[in-house]
Amino acid sequence: MNTLQKNWPALTLTFLGIVFLIYGGLRGEYLAVLRKAVMVCLECVGIG
Amino acid sequence: MAEKRKSIRHWVQFAFSVFTNGYLAGFAGGRIFTGRAKGICLPGLNCYSCPGALGSCPIGALQSVLGSRGYHISFYVFGFLMLIGAVLGRFVCGWLCPFGLIQDLLHKIPFPKKYGKIPGDRWLRLMKWGLLIGFVILLPLYAVDAFGQGKPWFCKYVCPSGTLLAGLPLVLSNPSLRQSIGWLFAWKNVILVSLLLLSVIVYRPFCRYLCPLGAIYGLFNPIAFCRIRLDTDACTSCGACRKACKLDISPDRTPNNIECIRCGDCIRSCPHQALSFTFPGRQQKPGEKLHPQ
Numbered sequence: 001m002n003t004l005q006k007n008w009p010a011l012t013l014t015f016l017g018i019v020f021l022i023y024g025g026l027r028g029e030y031l032a033v034l035r036k037a038v039m040v041c042l043e044c045v046g047i048g
Numbered sequence: 049m050a051e052k053r054k055s056i057r058h059w060v061q062f063a064f065s066v067f068t069n070g071y072l073a074g075f076a077g078g079r080i081f082t083g084r085a086k087g088i089c090l091p092g093l094n095c096y097s098c099p100g101a102l103g104s105c106p107i108g109a110l111q112s113v114l115g116s117r118g119y120h121i122s123f124y125v126f127g128f129l130m131l132i133g134a135v136l137g138r139f140v141c142g143w144l145c146p147f148g149l150i151q152d153l154l155h156k157i158p159f160p161k162k163y164g165k166i167p168g169d170r171w172l173r174l175m176k177w178g179l180l181i182g183f184v185i186l187l188p189l190y191a192v193d194a195f196g197q198g199k200p201w202f203c204k205y206v207c208p209s210g211t212l213l214a215g216l217p218l219v220l221s222n223p224s225l226r227q228s229i230g231w232l233f234a235w236k237n238v239i240l241v242s243l244l245l246l247s248v249i250v251y252r253p254f255c256r257y258l259c260p261l262g263a264i265y266g267l268f269n270p271i272a273f274c275r276i277r278l279d280t281d282a283c284t285s286c287g288a289c290r291k292a293c294k295l296d297i298s299p300d301r302t303p304n305n306i307e308c309i310r311c312g313d314c315i316r317s318c319p320h321q322a323l324s325f326t327f328p329g330r331q332q333k334p335g336e337k338l339h340p341q
Contacts, residue, residue: 007328009271013134020127029113029124034087036112037096037104040080040225043204044097044108045215046233047225 057143057312058152065146068092069213074099078221089128091136092145093261095207097214099221107184107261108203108210115188115198129264135328137272138265141255142309147209148255154247155294163250164296172257173307179206180260204232208240208254251294255309266306273328276303276315282322292317299323 024030042048068090071081080099090103106125113122132140141148155162166172179202188198203210215236219225246253255262269275276299289299292313297305299314303323315323 007271007273010134010268010273013130013268013271014273017127017129017131017134020123021131022127024122024124024127027123029119029122030087032113032116032119033089033104033109033124034084037086037109038080038082040218041095041097041108041200041203041210041214042228043200044095044207044210045218045225046204046211046236047215047219047228047230048204048232 058149060143061145061149061152064092064144065094065149068094068102069098069100069146071100071102074101075217075221078218078225080218089125091132091140093147093207093209093259094145095203095210095214097210097218099214099217101213105209107207108200111184111188111198111200111202114185115192115200117196120189130268133265133268134272136265136274137269137304137310138262138306138308139272139274139310140265141259141262142311145255145261146213148252148309150212150244151247151252151254154244155251157248159249161249164294166246166250166253169256169296175257176259176263179258180263184260202260205235206239206258208236208243211236211240212244252309256295256307262309266308269306269308270304272304273326274310275326276308276310277324277326278303279322279324282320283318284320284322286319288317288319289314289323 074080078099080097081102083102085102086096086104088103089106089109090101091106093107094101094103094105096104096108106129110122110125113119113125183202183206187201190198191201192198215233219229219233243254243258250256278300283300285300287300290297293299294311294313295307295309297308299305299308300322303314310325312325315325
């Protein structure tokens with residue numbers, strides 16, 4: 001048995017991570033991140 | 049051979065940093081990349097306002113979603129962190145984070161005395177948890193304005209990676225931004241310079257004490273696919289790995305400690321080859337325990 005099959009906690013979290021990622025993207029979070037990331041973040045830069 | 053392997057890690061860090069910050073026109077023109085890839089998170093602490101950044105910082109993205117009106121949890125960013133954490137854990141910190149590379153290079157500067165830790169190390173390590181819970185999650189979520197919008201508190205008041213990778217290049221190349229700097233820019237530069245100076249004498253002070261992304265990935269270290277395997281039959285507890293570890297961990301006792309950044313120094317230092325990296329798909333050895341701490 002290899003580590004991929006045996007490591008069920010990591011396997012479960014990987015699967016859950018993919019499900020969350022897709023669900024979050026579908027409910028508009030990808031666009032929320034995109035909207036923020038395509039403008040200069042004045043707070044991050046240390047101005048705003 | 050050991051030095052050659054060590055330099056491979058630095059080349060990987062360098063290549064990944066260049067690849068994920070490859071929008072060169074941004075550096076020349078004092079602007080940022082605006083393509084759709086910007087909505088995808090990068091694994092390391094890579095500010096999305098860096099002129100070269102082709103993706104987003106997961107900590108910045110998390111604060112921006114939590115601070116947006118209408119979202120009280122971010123499945124998108126938590127899912128990304130869960131996926132990367134379960135596969136790589138803090139391997140990201142050691143091999144893929146641009147701010148980690150900068151601290152690594154600074155630590156190579158010769159200095160009369162280098163310190164394994166600073167006074168109060170044990171308590172200072174808890175600061176990154178405070179920053180994660182307070183500045184990254186609770187404040188953006190609950191300290192909102194009249195329109196229900198929260199601020200990215202960690203990015204605004206703490207993040208030295210943002211100051212170095214985004215603030216300084218943009219302010220230097222964009223005259224209108226240069227005219228707007230004030231006390232906040234000065235404060236963030238004080239944090240940045242303090243950490244950069246500290247990096248010369250202490251290994252990775254930001255990763256140890258302040259990085260909320262490292263805190264999250266650290267949680268996955270004990271179960272991640274990519275982790276360190278200890279062969280207890282081969283280990284003689286000679287202490288070579290403890291001596292080699294610059295993060296003051298005991299790899300012969302806790303090879304998958306939440307503070308381990310997978311730099312591999314312990315593996316290279318072991319005279320008995322008792323420590324090794326393990327990756328997904330590797331055949332399990334008879335009697336090997338998969339989840340040592």
